Amino acid sequence: PRPLPFLDMELELSLGDLPTPVKANTMPAPATCQGEDHDDLALGLRVTATERAGQENQRTSIETAEGEDSDEACPELPVRASPFRQASAQTASANSRGFDVNAAVPVDGRASTARSLSPPSMHMEVPVTQGVDEEASEDEDNGGARVRKKLRLSKEQSAFLEGSFKEHSTLTLEQKSCLANRLSLRPRQVEVWFQNRRARTKLKQMEADCERLKRCCDALARENRKLQREVAELRASRAPYPLYNLNHHLPGFGAALPSCSSCDATTRSTVSTVSSPGPSPMSTLFPGRPHFGPFTVTHPVPPLRRQPSATL
DNA sequence: TCGGTCAACGAGCCAT
């Protein structure tokens, strides 16, 4: 698997010490992912004061239903000592449907996070334990009634996922776990994000294709109108060699096609056929009909004239 | 209030 583009992201990742008095990660963030050495990279996901407002009402939920996002899921990643670490199962009370999907759960169990210690003008810590979820137990508690709470990923989380998506639009289990650990999301949330992201990409591509086809169609329509005009002009000018409906002159076909009042038996007889060396597209398309291959006009066709009595 | 966005979900399909 390819390495995740962690270091390429222009995120507010803290390298070493954070400028704020309180750091989300009191330990360095997961040092490695898939063998990469990011020892002093601390994933300090932060939001500004304005962003904080939206995050403020994000309350915690707990992840227990999915055991996959334990730290063991990404063995290369050291256990994180983050205030946003997911709460234990006994504190679980919320999940993505019915309870707060978004809230962070500090390790110490308090509802608010360390961000409150920072001045408003400074970057605030993001409660990144948004993924914590406990679907099964809560469903039982709710009697099955599910009230979904909207999760909004932070800009940093989204940017991180975007960067990863650019590297690979699908995830391996390992990558999923690593991302989930990095962003303090549930692997399921990472998975869903990638699914939705692929859908958005596809939709955009379809829109682009549709637009291109529309332009192509418009161009063809213009070309068609132009050719129609040319045909009309040629007919009007009574050119010495007018355009004929050659369908009439195809043996085996003419009889089945609408008659052309412009042609009569004489003009039709001016068209002869040459033998075809093998099966042609025509005979393939119309196997039941006789087909004589390419035809040629053996002598000049008389000028177009009306013959009301001409029928096939 | 309404429409857009997007996380989340369920159904169905497919590969292993």
Added chain:
DNA sequence: ATGGCTCGTTGACCGA
């Protein structure tokens, strides 16, 4: 059987 995917949809949230 299982897991991951796509597709269509739902519902919370947000800005006009």
